[in-house]
Amino acid sequence: xxxxxxxxxxxxxxxxxxxxxxxxxxxxxxxxxxxxxxxxxxxxxxxxxxxxxxxxxxxxxxxxxxxxxxxxxxxxxxxxxxxxxxxxxxxxxxxxxxxxxxxxxxxxxxxxxxxxxxxxxxxxxxxxxxxxxxxxxxxxxxxxxxxxxxxxxxxxxxxxxxxxxxxxxxxxxxxxxxxxxxxxxxxxxxxxxxxxxxxxxxxxxxxxxxxxxxxxxxxxxxxxxxxxxxxxxxxxxxxxxxxxxxxxxxxxxxxxxxx
Ligand SMILES: [Zn+2]
Numbered sequence: 001x002x003x004x005x006x007x008x009x010x011x012x013x014x015x016x017x018x019x020x021x022x023x024x025x026x027x028x029x030x031x032x033x034x035x036x037x038x039x040x041x042x043x044x045x046x047x048x049x050x051x052x053x054x055x056x057x058x059x060x061x062x063x064x065x066x067x068x069x070x071x072x073x074x075x076x077x078x079x080x081x082x083x084x085x086x087x088x089x090x091x092x093x094x095x096x097x098x099x100x101x102x103x104x105x106x107x108x109x110x111x112x113x114x115x116x117x118x119x120x121x122x123x124x125x126x127x128x129x130x131x132x133x134x135x136x137x138x139x140x141x142x143x144x145x146x147x148x149x150x151x152x153x154x155x156x157x158x159x160x161x162x163x164x165x166x167x168x169x170x171x172x173x174x175x176x177x178x179x180x181x182x183x184x185x186x187x188x189x190x191x192x193x194x195x196x197x198x199x200x201x202x203x204x205x206x207x208x209x210x211x212x213x214x215x216x217x218x219x220x221x222x223x224x225x226x227x228x229x230x231x232x233x234x235x236x237x238x239x240x241x242x243x244x245x246x247x248x249x250x251x252x253x254x255x256x257x258x259x
Contacts, residue, residue: 011089014054016117023072030069031076033228036256041083048079049088052072057095061135064100071144072140074098077155080228081163084250090162095133102137125154125163129170134158142143151209151230160224163232164217172216174248181247193219207233212237232259 024046027034034042052075060065074096082089102122111117127134138156144153167175172189176182193216199206201211207230212222226234227245231253235242246252 006125011051016049019046019050026069026072027076030073030142031145032078032258033256034076036258038256040231040255041251044083045076048087049075050080051089054080055089055091059095059097061097062099062103064098064138066098070098070141074136074141074155077141077145078159081156081159081224081249088166090159092129092132092165093127093134097135098131098141098180099135099137101139117252124160127158129165134162136157145155149229151207151226153225153229156225156228157221160221161217163224164220170217172220174219174220176248185244185248187218188244189216192223192238192241207237228253230259231257 014098027049034045037045049072053071058071060066060072078090102124104120105123106118107121108116116216123135123137124140125134127137136158140154144155161170163174164170164172167173171178172193173182173185176185193213194209194240196206196208196219197213200210208226209222212219223234223245227242227249231242235254
């Protein structure tokens with residue numbers, strides 16, 4: 001309890017600190033959605049960034065050097081997910097590992113009922129419930145920050161997974177306040193996930209990235225990307241999904257969208 005109080009106090013102090021001018025310049029230069037936010041949202045975001053950067057460790061991988069540009073560009077996008085909500089700042093996450101470009105991993109994937117293929121694939125990012133870390137490719141992070149409306153954002157995607165873990169399960173369901181909200185959420189997600197799977201199987205073009213048809217966990221992360229990057233289209237084509245996300249995030253990206 002005392003630790004919780006001290007933590008809250010420390011975070012209040014961090015949020016109230018004057019925001020470093022050179023960080024603000026970097027945000028203006030690299031994070032396109034920032035200038036579309038209302039003045040009060042911008043102020044709230046900058047406060048969250050101060051806490052985020054004070055609490056999370058960054059490590060460069062593959063010879064990559066971490067600079068303020070890297071830290072601030074990642075933090076600004078991740079903290080967009082925290083606006084207007086009580087938050088514990090991605091509590092399971094300690095370290096953010098950054099590679100200069102897509103990093104190669106050995107992956108086994110199923111190509112037929114009993115057929116598996118093993119090969120080397122490039123990845124843009126990943127995280128896991130017990131990893132305590134989150135991996136990003138800087139190339140993809142930068143691209144996501146300057147193009148806020150292509151429907152893809154690796155930072156929002158990976159940090160959405162972290163939100164999913166907050167209720168101690170990786171199941172595509174973040175922490176929801178009430179039983180009612182949980183019921184509505186699972187009903188909407190189940191049917192939206194099923195229709196994305198069906199569309200994927202029949203090769204129909206979809207607004208949501210069909211990577212979301214993998215499982216409910218990826219479905220949530222992909223939906224979050226669309227919610228912030230293509231809110232107009234998502235609201236028009238998947239109104240119930242949009243509404244559940246709007247309730248959870250307590251914000252309405254249509255108001256500041258670049259679509
Ligand atoms: Zn994912």
